[in-house]
C-alpha cells in the first residue's frame with residue numbers, strides 16, 4: 034500500500050503558544066521499500082508518524098493512504114486494515130503469553146482457532162523465535178525478543194504499512210541489526226511499506242532511502 038504526504042503541516046495549539054511541528058512536508062512512500070526518517074530531537078518525526086498512523090489529522094495538507102485521505106478513513110479501520118505501529122517499548126500485553134500476543138489481532142478479527150494458530154506459528158518463525166517461546170510472558174524475554182514478538186503481531190495483523198518509532202532505541206547493536214533486517218525483509222519480501230524513525234546512523238544505513246527532518250521539514 035502506498036502512502037503519500039501532500040504538503041502536510043501540523044501545529045500543536047496550546048493556550049499560550051502554537052508549535053508548528055510539521056511544516057509543509059511532501060513525499061510518496063512506495064510499497065516494497067524500507068525508509069528511515071532521521072533528525073534531531075524535536076524535529077517533528079514522531080508527530081509526522083502519528084499523522085501517518087491516523088492518530089490525528091494534518092492541520093494543513095493531506096495524507097493519502099490507499100487512495101484515500103486520512104481525514105476520510107475511519108480511524109479504527111485504518112489501524113486494523115492498513116497501518117500498524119511498532120514502538121520503542123514494544124507495547125506487548127504483559128499478562129498474555131507470546132502466542133496470545135501474536136494471535137491477538139486474529140482473535141479480534143474472529144479468525145477460526147485452527148487458522149489463527151497456524152498463522153501465529155508461521156509469523157513467529159518468520160521473526161526467528163522457536164516454539165519454546167509460545168507460552169512465555171513478555172517480561173521474561175530480552176528486549177530484542179520482545180520486539181520480535183511485536184513484529185510478529187504486526188505480521189499477523191497483515192498490515193501493509195508498518196511505521197516504527199525508534200524500534201531499536203533500547204537494543205544493542207547486534208539486536209538492532211537483526212530487527213532492522215527483519216523490518217526490511219517485510220518490505221522486500223512481503224511488499225510492505227516500512228518507515229522507521231531513528232536516531233541511529235547504523236539503522237539508516239540499512240534502509241533503502243533516508244529522509245532527514247529539521248524544524249518540521251525535509252532537508
Ligand SMILES: Nc1ncnc2c1ncn2[C@@H]1O[C@H](COP(=O)(O)OP(=O)(O)OP(=O)(O)O)[C@@H](O)[C@H]1O
Pocket residue numbers: 045047052053054072073074075076077078079080081
Ligand atoms: N503534545 C504536544 N504538545 C505541544 N507540543 C508538542 C507536543 N508533542 C510534541 N510537541 C513539539 O513538537 C515538536 C516536534 O516534536 P516530536 O515529538 O514530533 O519530535 P521528534 O523528532 O519525534 O523528537 P525525538 O527525537 O526527541 O523523539 C517539538 O518542538 C515538540 O516540543
Ligand SMILES: [Mg+2]
Pocket residue numbers: 078079080
Ligand atoms: Mg520522537
